[in-house]
Amino acid sequence: AQTVTQSQPEMSVQEAETVTLSCTYDTSENNYYLFWYKQPPSRQMILVIRQEAYKQQNATENRFSVNFQKAAKSFSLKISDSQLGDTAMYFCAFPGLSGAGSYQLTFGKGTKLSVIP
Amino acid sequence: EAGVTQFPSHSVIEKGQTVTLRCDPISGHDNLYWYRRVMGKEIKFLLHFVKESKQDESGMPNNRFLAERTGGTYSTLKVQPAELEDSGVYFCASSQSRGARAGYTFGSGTRLTVV
Numbered sequence: 001a002q003t004v005t006q007s008q009p010e011m012s013v014q015e016a017e018t019v020t021l022s023c024t025y026d027t028s029e030n031n032y033y034l035f036w037y038k039q040p041p042s043r044q045m046i047l048v049i050r051q052e053a054y055k056q057q058n059a060t061e062n063r064f065s066v067n068f069q070k071a072a073k074s075f076s077l078k079i080s081d082s083q084l085g086d087t088a089m090y091f092c093a094f095p096g097l098s099g100a101g102s103y104q105l106t107f108g109k110g111t112k113l114s115v116i117p
Numbered sequence: 118e119a120g121v122t123q124f125p126s127h128s129v130i131e132k133g134q135t136v137t138l139r140c141d142p143i144s145g146h147d148n149l150y151w152y153r154r155v156m157g158k159e160i161k162f163l164l165h166f167v168k169e170s171k172q173d174e175s176g177m178p179n180n181r182f183l184a185e186r187t188g189g190t191y192s193t194l195k196v197q198p199a200e201l202e203d204s205g206v207y208f209c210a211s212s213q214s215r216g217a218r219a220g221y222t223f224g225s226g227t228r229l230t231v232v
Contacts (some may be wrong), residue, residue: 006157033217044120044222045208052218053206095217101216102173104162105152 002027002096006108013082014116020067021077021111023092029053033095035105037064040088042054051075054082079113087115119143121224123209125130129230134199142191143213148172149171150157150212150221151184156207163207166192199231 013019018038025034032053039045051059051068058066063083067076078085092108122141123130130136142149151163163182164174177184181200186192196203204226211219 035220037223042225044225045221047222050218050220095219098173098175100165100173100175101214102165103219104165104173104176105150105160105221106162107160108202109157111160 002029002106003092004092004094004108006090006092006111008111009109010114011087012114012116013079015082015084017082018078018080019082021079021090021092021104021113022079023108025073025075025092025094025106026098026099027073027094029096032074034066034068034078035093036064036075036090037093037107038086038088039091039110040085043061045091049077051093082115086113086116089112119206119213121209121222123207123224123227125227126225127228127230128162130199132201132231135195136199136229138194138196138209138229139207140192140194140209140211140224142209143222144221146211146213148212148215148219148221149186149188150210151183151192151194152208152210153205154208154226155202160208163194165215198227199229201231204229204231 038047095103124139154160162176165172166186183206206226210223212219
C-alpha cells in the first residue's frame with residue numbers, strides 16, 4: 001500500500017518570498033505520477049502541478065516547481081514569489097492502482113500555508 | 118466549462134438522521150469519485166464510478182453509506198443513519214480518463230456535521 005507523508009502541518013511565508021513544502025511517499029511501483037493539490041479557504045481543490053516518475057526533469061508551472069528525488073521518494077513543492085492568493089491547504093497525492101483496477105489518490109494530511117503581507 | 122458542483126456546501130444533522138449529498142461532475146466525464154476527509158486525518162477514497170457502474174467501492178466505510186449514479190450523470194451519496202464519526206468533508210471529483218495521469222477536478226466539498 002502507498003503512503004504519503006507531509007511533515008509540516010502549518011507554514012507561513014512573507015509575500016514575495018520563497019517557500020518549500022515537503023512530501024515523502026512510499027510505493028513499490030516504478031512508474032507513477034505525483035500531484036500537488038491546493039485548496040484555498042472554502043473553495044475547491046485544484047491541481048497545482050504533476051510529476052511523472054520516469055521523467056528526471058522536475059516539473060514547473062509558473063511560480064510552482066517541484067524537487068523530485070525518486071531514490072529518496074521525496075516530492076517537495078517550491079513556491080516562488082509567494083502571493084496572498086497562495087494562502088491555502090496544500091496536499092501531496094499519489095494515484096495508486098487498487099485491486100479493483102481503479103486509481104485511488106492517496107493523500108498526505110496537508111500543509112496549511114499562510115502568506116503574510 | 119462548469120466545474121464539479123456539490124450540494125449542499127454544509128449540512129448539520131442529528132445522529133440517526135439521513136443525509137443525501139449530491140455531486141454534478143463536469144459534463145462528459147465518465148469517471149466520478151467520492152473522497153472524505155475526517156477531521157484531523159487524511160483525505161480518503163470512498164468509491165469510483167465509471168458512468169453508472171461502480172468500478173471500485175473498496176473505500177466505503179460500511180453499509181450505512183449508499184452511492185448511486187443513475188444515468189451516468191450526477192451522483193448521490195446517502196448516509197443512513199448518520200453517526201457522529203461520519204462528520205467530515207466529502208469531496209467529489211471527476212475525470213475524463215481513469216489512468217494515473219488523470220488530474221481529477223474536485224468540487225468544493227460538502228461539510229457534514231453530525232451532532
